[in-house]
Amino acid sequence: MKRRTFLKGTVATSALAVAAGAGLLRSGQALAAEWPTAAFDAGDVAAAGKAAFGSDGAASKDIKIKAPLQAENGAVVPVKVETSLADVKSIAIFVAKNPKPLATKVDFSGDSVGYYSTRVKMGKTSDVVVYVNSGGKILKASAMVKVTVGGCGG
Amino acid sequence: MATKIKARKKGNATEILVLVQHAMETGSRKDKKTKKVIPAHFIQTLNFSINGKSVADVAMGIGVSKNPLVGIRVKNAKSGDKIEVSWKDNKGETGGAKTAVK
Numbered sequence: 265m266k267r268r269t270f271l272k273g274t275v276a277t278s279a280l281a282v283a284a285g286a287g288l289l290r291s292g293q294a295l296a297a298e299w300p301t302a303a304f305d306a307g308d309v310a311a312a313g314k315a316a317f318g319s320d321g322a323a324s325k326d327i328k329i330k331a332p333l334q335a336e337n338g339a340v341v342p343v344k345v346e347t348s349l350a351d352v353k354s355i356a357i358f359v360a361k362n363p364k365p366l367a368t369k370v371d372f373s374g375d376s377v378g379y380y381s382t383r384v385k386m387g388k389t390s391d392v393v394v395y396v397n398s399g400g401k402i403l404k405a406s407a408m409v410k411v412t413v414g415g416c417g418g
Numbered sequence: 419m420a421t422k423i424k425a426r427k428k429g430n431a432t433e434i435l436v437l438v439q440h441a442m443e444t445g446s447r448k449d450k451k452t453k454k455v456i457p458a459h460f461i462q463t464l465n466f467s468i469n470g471k472s473v474a475d476v477a478m479g480i481g482v483s484k485n486p487l488v489g490i491r492v493k494n495a496k497s498g499d500k501i502e503v504s505w506k507d508n509k510g511e512t513g514g515a516k517t518a519v520k
Contacts, residue, residue, distance in 0.1 A: 342487075368476060368482050369476070374492075377491040382482060385444075385481050
């Protein structure tokens with residue numbers, strides 16, 4: 265799936281794909297070429313979610329978001345995602361009121377667990393929305409985080 | 419820019435934590451003295467692999483905090499398994515770190 269979209273790229277990226285196919289590049293470097301620009305540039309969660317997952321997703325109670333109720337410093341807000349959903353292919357974290365909501369997305373291959381932790385910037389009080397691809401099904405959950413001092417240009 | 423990696427067992431899973439020292443500039447911040455916009459400079463991709471096999475690909479945008487701390491968990495990691503992480507930013511700079519499961 266990933267490889268297919270990768271091969272559909274421009275001439276430059278297909279040259280890269282050839283190099284990757286020939287084993288000249290390690291997988292990590294080859295994949296670096298497919299940073300999902302459209303998803304990261306989208307201005308709201310729905311659009312970013314659609315760009316990243318191809319669907320808006322359904323709400324799920326099986327996604328646990330661990331984030332502070334109130335963040336003193338919006339520049340560093342720890343977010344942990346844990347899910348009991350089966351076959352987790354990817355997890356993405358969005359900050360609804362940031363100018364570019366998509367903060368990060370992880371794609372798993374192999375023996376990974378539905379777990380992802382990171383720290384995000386938050387401009388102001390906002391919902392943190394998490395999308396999970398569980399065996400092709402797109403599910404989401406959200407948690408509100410209050411921010412007293414913003415982290416975007418503040 | 420230093421990259422630190424740590425792997426520790428948590429029940430059946432092994433947690434891999436990575437800390438990268440990186441500015442993660444958004445491209446919308448201004449230098450207070452010169453009033454010039456500081457160009458965007460942030461990590462875009464970060465790959466985790468175990469014994470040479472990729473297990474997770476992280477994509478990041480400007481919404482990730484300065485000095486990203488990223489954690490994932492994997493099943494079935496054995497003592498001695500080699501864990502490697504490598505990242506690349508929007509200016510083409512790269513970095514990484516290696517460790518082994520204890």
